[in-house]
Amino acid sequence: MAGLQGKVALITGSASGMGKKTAQRLAERGAKIVINDIVPGKVDQTVQEFSAQGFEVMGVVADICKTSAVQEMVKTAVERFGSLDILVNNAGMERAGALRNLSETDWDLTVNVNLKGAFLCSQAVHGYMIERGGGRIVNIASRAWLGGAGQAPYSSAKAGLVGLTRTLALELGRKGVTVNCIAPGLIHTPMWDELPEKNRNGFLAKQPMGKIGEDEDIANAVLFFLDDEASFITGQVFYVCGGRSLFAG
Amino acid sequence: MKDRTALIVGAANDIGGAISVRFAKLGAKVVLIDGDRQRLDTVFALVAAAGGGAAEVIAVDGADSSAVKKAVGRVVNKHGSIDILVNAIDHRDGVPITEGTMETWERSLKENISPLVSFSLNVIPVMKSQQYGRIVNIGSLDYLGTSRQANYSTAKAAIFGLTRSFALELAQDGITVNQILKGDIKSADSPLSPEQEERGAAQLPVQRLGKPEDIAYAAAYLASGQSGYVTGQNLIVCGGKSIYSSMSA
Numbered sequence: 001m002a003g004l005q006g007k008v009a010l011i012t013g014s015a016s017g018m019g020k021k022t023a024q025r026l027a028e029r030g031a032k033i034v035i036n037d038i039v040p041g042k043v044d045q046t047v048q049e050f051s052a053q054g055f056e057v058m059g060v061v062a063d064i065c066k067t068s069a070v071q072e073m074v075k076t077a078v079e080r081f082g083s084l085d086i087l088v089n090n091a092g093m094e095r096a097g098a099l100r101n102l103s104e105t106d107w108d109l110t111v112n113v114n115l116k117g118a119f120l121c122s123q124a125v126h127g128y129m130i131e132r133g134g135g136r137i138v139n140i141a142s143r144a145w146l147g148g149a150g151q152a153p154y155s156s157a158k159a160g161l162v163g164l165t166r167t168l169a170l171e172l173g174r175k176g177v178t179v180n181c182i183a184p185g186l187i188h189t190p191m192w193d194e195l196p197e198k199n200r201n202g203f204l205a206k207q208p209m210g211k212i213g214e215d216e217d218i219a220n221a222v223l224f225f226l227d228d229e230a231s232f233i234t235g236q237v238f239y240v241c242g243g244r245s246l247f248a249g
Numbered sequence: 250m251k252d253r254t255a256l257i258v259g260a261a262n263d264i265g266g267a268i269s270v271r272f273a274k275l276g277a278k279v280v281l282i283d284g285d286r287q288r289l290d291t292v293f294a295l296v297a298a299a300g301g302g303a304a305e306v307i308a309v310d311g312a313d314s315s316a317v318k319k320a321v322g323r324v325v326n327k328h329g330s331i332d333i334l335v336n337a338i339d340h341r342d343g344v345p346i347t348e349g350t351m352e353t354w355e356r357s358l359k360e361n362i363s364p365l366v367s368f369s370l371n372v373i374p375v376m377k378s379q380q381y382g383r384i385v386n387i388g389s390l391d392y393l394g395t396s397r398q399a400n401y402s403t404a405k406a407a408i409f410g411l412t413r414s415f416a417l418e419l420a421q422d423g424i425t426v427n428q429i430l431k432g433d434i435k436s437a438d439s440p441l442s443p444e445q446e447e448r449g450a451a452q453l454p455v456q457r458l459g460k461p462e463d464i465a466y467a468a469a470y471l472a473s474g475q476s477g478y479v480t481g482q483n484l485i486v487c488g489g490k491s492i493y494s495s496m497s498a
Contacts, residue, residue, distance in 0.1 A: 169489050170489065174455070174456045208417050217479075229463075230466065231455070232459045233467065235489040236491070
């Protein structure tokens with residue numbers, strides 16, 4: 001895999017979890033990194049950790065659901081690093097529950113962060129990519145876009161992200177910008193470790209591989225799509241889920 | 250991929266050749282397999298020039314099951330393992346339905362499917378004993394159905410079901426089975442006039458036809474240790490053509 005020397009990458013929601021792991025891998029390959037999160041302390045800490053490793057990094061605390069905040073974030077990043085070549089729309093959250101129990105706020109929050117945020121960030125950065133003759137956008141969706149009981153807002157938002165991916169791939173293809181989507185299945189998180197063993201076993205029983213994935217698996221897939229050599233791959237939904245997408249239900 | 254033993258079945262065609270060269274560059278011990286000895290030798294020269302010192306050539310008819318068994322046995326004896334199997338055999342005859350006969354149908358299905366099945370059946374026990382393996386099948390977006398390619402489309406649709414079934418059955422053995430669906434690829438195997446190329450490129454969101462190297466890039470990821478949580482998947486490498494189909498997500 002070629003390096004990403006000199007490329008500038010904005011990864012939303014990158015102060016923890018798979019966003020942070022992806023940012024780490026990108027930085028190791030020479031990219032300049034823009035860390036984003038809505039929680040100031042987490043951004044500061046990640047920037048410190050990355051700086052200590054000698055990476056070129058800046059942090060921006062921004063709510064990606066707000067046009068002005070997103071525009072300001074992108075402007076600041078371009079002022080500092082000169083361009084933006086890579087956008088990973090990774091920020092996500094979920095308010096889950098049965099249909100009858102969900103509130104309007106649950107819906108709005110989930111759809112805004114997962115879908116509207118990706119739209120606003122893509123809109124704000126794509127002009128810089130076109131100026132540079134190309135770019136890469138990777139959206140982190142979820143296998144749950146196929147549908148999941150108790151996941152109405154999240155599933156809908158992630159399905160929306162698939163539509164956004166395919167549409168932007170069509171619009172930006174001739175400009176050298178590829179837009180792809182990764183659909184993770186179960187990934188190891190701190191929340192997973194807190195689940196009772198019985199629940200974990202219930203999930204594992206439905207995993208064809210009998211195991212769950214790690215942040216690293218997602219980061220590897222993101223890197224695959226970001227490479228210059230991936231220029232003939234666009235508009236795709238790629239499942240990193242241990243084969244779970246082969247099952248219905 | 251360093252020091253992994255990789256069987257490339259169909260190494261004599263342009264895509265199999267590009268995959269062989271790439272894997273050799275990445276340090277794999279590449280075994281080039283095809284029925285076409287003369288073209289195999291041409292690819293071997295390219296692989297050797299790319300630094301694939303450990304490469305070797307086995308000319309074998311993939312439809313001859315005892316010959317396939319012998320060839321796989323020979324590789325195991327020599328290397329002690331088979332880590333990667335790429336099935337890149339690809340035959341299309343372009344016969345319209347009304348000109349087709351049972352013979353043309355049977356030949357197409359046999360040429361496209363038999364080597365893949367035969368090599369898989371012989372290699373999978375080796376991979377199971379290692380509890381590690383990567384199988385990458387080269388399919389085609391034409392499996393979705395296409396005019397004047399009914400038999401080819403049928404054969405490629407078979408590979409779709411095979412890939413997913415193999416993936417599920419081998420999921421707990423450390424073996425992943427995935428498929429690359431190639432779009433419109435320009436290669437010496439399917440020569441185009443400049444006008445045809447221009448017309449073909451104009452129809453794709455990325456405004457260019459693919460190259461064998463685009464497929465080789467994707468194959469390298471699926472054959473690597475970095476894609477361990479990816480199985481049963483289609484990786485569509487088509488310049489965005491698949492977006493127009495309802496069955497591509």
